[in-house]
Amino acid sequence: MQLPPPHFPRDLTPAGVAAADDHLALEQVDGAEAMAFVAEENRKSLAVLTGDPRYETFRAEAEAILTATDRIPTPRFLGSGVANFWQDAANPKGVWRRTTLDSYRTAAPQWETLLDIDALSKAEGKDWVFKGADCLAPDDARCLIMLSDGGKDAVVVREFDIPTKRFVDGGFNLPEGKHRIEWLDRDTLLVATDFGSENGKPTMTESGYPFIVKALKRGQTLAQASEVYRGDQSDGGYGVSPAVYRDKDGKVTAVIITRPLDTFRSETWQLTGDGKTQKLTLPERVGISGVIDGRLVFSPDQAWRFDGQDYAAGSLLALPIAVLGETRIDILIDRDRAVVFEPTARQALQGVAVLSDTVVAAITDNVAGRLMKFRPGATGWTGASIAVPDNLAVSLGDSSKSRGEVFVSTQGFLVPPTLSLANVGAATLAELKSAPAKFDASRDITEQYEATSADGTKIPYFITRPRDMKLDGSNPTIMLGYGGFQVSLNPAYKPEMGKLWLERGGVFVQANIRGGGEFGPDWHQAALKENRQRAFDDFAAVARDLEQRGVTSPRRLGIYGRSNGGVLTSVSITQHPELFNAAVIESPLVDMLRYQDLPAGASWIGEYGDPRIPADADFIARYSAYQQLRPGAAYPRVYLTTNTRDDRVHPGHARKFAARLGDLGYDHIYYEDTAGGHSNDADPVANARRWARHYVYLSQQLMD
Numbered sequence: 001m002q003l004p005p006p007h008f009p010r011d012l013t014p015a016g017v018a019a020a021d022d023h024l025a026l027e028q029v030d031g032a033e034a035m036a037f038v039a040e041e042n043r044k045s046l047a048v049l050t051g052d053p054r055y056e057t058f059r060a061e062a063e064a065i066l067t068a069t070d071r072i073p074t075p076r077f078l079g080s081g082v083a084n085f086w087q088d089a090a091n092p093k094g095v096w097r098r099t100t101l102d103s104y105r106t107a108a109p110q111w112e113t114l115l116d117i118d119a120l121s122k123a124e125g126k127d128w129v130f131k132g133a134d135c136l137a138p139d140d141a142r143c144l145i146m147l148s149d150g151g152k153d154a155v156v157v158r159e160f161d162i163p164t165k166r167f168v169d170g171g172f173n174l175p176e177g178k179h180r181i182e183w184l185d186r187d188t189l190l191v192a193t194d195f196g197s198e199n200g201k202p203t204m205t206e207s208g209y210p211f212i213v214k215a216l217k218r219g220q221t222l223a224q225a226s227e228v229y230r231g232d233q234s235d236g237g238y239g240v241s242p243a244v245y246r247d248k249d250g251k252v253t254a255v256i257i258t259r260p261l262d263t264f265r266s267e268t269w270q271l272t273g274d275g276k277t278q279k280l281t282l283p284e285r286v287g288i289s290g291v292i293d294g295r296l297v298f299s300p301d302q303a304w305r306f307d308g309q310d311y312a313a314g315s316l317l318a319l320p321i322a323v324l325g326e327t328r329i330d331i332l333i334d335r336d337r338a339v340v341f342e343p344t345a346r347q348a349l350q351g352v353a354v355l356s357d358t359v360v361a362a363i364t365d366n367v368a369g370r371l372m373k374f375r376p377g378a379t380g381w382t383g384a385s386i387a388v389p390d391n392l393a394v395s396l397g398d399s400s401k402s403r404g405e406v407f408v409s410t411q412g413f414l415v416p417p418t419l420s421l422a423n424v425g426a427a428t429l430a431e432l433k434s435a436p437a438k439f440d441a442s443r444d445i446t447e448q449y450e451a452t453s454a455d456g457t458k459i460p461y462f463i464t465r466p467r468d469m470k471l472d473g474s475n476p477t478i479m480l481g482y483g484g485f486q487v488s489l490n491p492a493y494k495p496e497m498g499k500l501w502l503e504r505g506g507v508f509v510q511a512n513i514r515g516g517g518e519f520g521p522d523w524h525q526a527a528l529k530e531n532r533q534r535a536f537d538d539f540a541a542v543a544r545d546l547e548q549r550g551v552t553s554p555r556r557l558g559i560y561g562r563s564n565g566g567v568l569t570s571v572s573i574t575q576h577p578e579l580f581n582a583a584v585i586e587s588p589l590v591d592m593l594r595y596q597d598l599p600a601g602a603s604w605i606g607e608y609g610d611p612r613i614p615a616d617a618d619f620i621a622r623y624s625a626y627q628q629l630r631p632g633a634a635y636p637r638v639y640l641t642t643n644t645r646d647d648r649v650h651p652g653h654a655r656k657f658a659a660r661l662g663d664l665g666y667d668h669i670y671y672e673d674t675a676g677g678h679s680n681d682a683d684p685v686a687n688a689r690r691w692a693r694h695y696v697y698l699s700q701q702l703m704d
Helices: 014-019 032-049 055-066 101-105 117-124 495-500 521-525 533-548 564-575 601-608 614-621 652-663 684-702
Strands: 076-078 081-086 095-100 112-116 128-135 142-149 155-161 173-177 180-185 188-192 212-217 226-230 241-246 252-260 266-271 277-279 286-292 295-300 304-306 309-311 316-320 339-341 347-354 359-365 368-376 381-385 393-400 405-411 418-423 428-434 444-452 458-466 477-480 507-511 557-562 582-586 638-643 668-673
Touching: 032 652, 032 668, 032 684, 055 495, 055 684, 076 393, 081 101, 081 128, 095 101, 095 117, 112 117, 117 128, 128 180, 142 180, 180 241, 180 252, 188 241, 226 252, 226 266, 241 286, 252 286, 266 286, 286 347, 295 347, 316 359, 339 359, 339 368, 339 381, 347 393, 359 393, 368 393, 444 533, 458 533, 477 533, 477 684, 495 684, 507 533, 533 557, 533 564, 557 564, 557 684, 564 582, 564 652, 582 684, 638 652, 638 684, 652 668, 668 684
Parallel strands: 477 507, 477 557, 557 582, 582 638, 638 668
Antiparallel strands: 076 081, 081 095, 095 112, 128 142, 142 155, 155 173, 180 188, 188 212, 212 226, 241 252, 252 266, 266 277, 286 295, 295 316, 304 309, 316 339, 347 359, 359 368, 368 381, 393 405, 405 418, 418 428, 444 458, 458 507
16 A cells, blocks of 8 residues: 655645645745745756757747737727737737728738837836727727736726727726726726725635626726625635626627636626616526527526426527516527527537627537537527538637627648638628748648547547657657646647647647536536546546557657646646656646635636535545655656746745655756746747747657
8 A cells, every 4th residue: 555645734624734835935926935946946947948959949939930920910899990919029018909801801901009018018117918908889989908017817907098099087997906897888887806895804705806796987986886796705716797798789788797606606697777686597507608689698517407498518598588587577488499509419619609690609529610600580590500621620709790790710730820700691701811831730740539538438639740750659749738627629720839849850649638628518527526537537548548559658758738737737747657758837736735725726616626625625635746746756857837927826836846846856847937927928029938948848858
């Protein structure tokens, strides 16, 4: 019988776990001991990574890709034209700009700058990162600009006037916070945020998200705003959130408030015309897409019975809002008119756009993309395909109800993105932009296989490899996984991976393990909480399948995962060190027995379980990588990396894992960037350095 690891807590209560942790000081984000640790680890790691002769070549190639001006500018409808946020070498922080749709169609659109983030940062002495704009329909003349200091999820919000291209004097202006904001009308916002202390009690949940919604009138302070809805301080998930749905003329058709109970379960409320709220009879696991002709369009993430009818998890439904309220109007529900789309076992919704008289859906069928449009009729919904290329990922961009159009993107591992505009009335797809190839894919092919997991479940995965590759186990291979939060890993063009890895003879594998959304809600829920081990087993099964096929061998196989993927990679190393020789563990969760105490960890209890509950702590402790590290194991030299300004996944996770590896005498690399936040989108030049470090490490471990 194997003894428990030396740092495994004898007492799994929160107090017992903390008492057994000798690196709690590293949880202080800017603490003196923590920053001294970061400085020393960074010094050592940069010597290994940037000192490698490949680093400068990798960095330059990645920067050329990430700052290239021939990238497709991602458009959003703005008034009669389109807007885009653009970063390049000259504008690393980026410019928010606009043009006409006709100009956008051309090879050289004429852009008008609305807001220069580099200039704003310089003028105000801030490290501003643009986090988006929310503009008031139908004219989109007034917008709420979200700005993050250093890339954090928390933002300040300022009102911006498009015609004058200036922030509005005396306009809406919210201090830094994790806000949930919607325009109700030109002079009113619905705001969920930190309203400060009330009678000595906080107005934020334990995970740091709001649970109160107020109406904020122009000229009012947050303290003067009027409450319209209140959840509870004990609520889980990502905080209460208002959503305002409008018709093509900008008229409000519904105001919906979502109150999360945990990561995935929620209550749905409607703000009625008299300013009151009523609860809607919807399943707790549900995703809402919009409103069409008085009907709420939504997808239940659980099997659901309503009015004597059964609806499948993952289906797309449209029901009159009037029958969903507590004081419902008695309307006989015809199931055929309620069901927009019902997937097969290997299909899943990936995106939905609700227009004036049509619903457009991106669907995967065995992880290959399709595009469908659905229109309501007297006897039910009629579906029709909109032709897209075979065996590519299909994703929806912004849509316009007034134009009846939606942007559609297609791409594959070896196929650069193409952006098209779908006219839903004609069911046609007109190509707008096609990105040029960023690496030579002429020698490579992509194939899809299946591995058999420990419980017999078939796990699909993609291999992108040289066409003439020998199946002798000698091929350097990176395997990517995620396996959580119903996030699908669909085929995607990764130009930096292609340039820095595939062009040098490497192999790339993407594993569609349980916990993701590739086959709908059931695929996700199969790996929740006490069943988390299934995701780890799936990943290990793909690794073994690659070895059995002769694609690679443990000496040449590395894994990469970030955020929840960092749970996956850290556990994979501690459970199966014999399968891998490299692991990039980025922005990870690794101390799963304390994750709920590290902001914003408590919002994920619905995914992982609650370590404060003894039964949950028991199954979490069996895999939590930080506690499962032991001496004398054949761990490879791993690369841990995170960001000081990450306010989504606390940097303490990665710091503590690196420190414990060091305590146990294991060679490892740890690097912590000091700006950029969780999403790594603050600066493409800095992002190029990040990718160069990744691929230097992977080359050292797998190619050398």
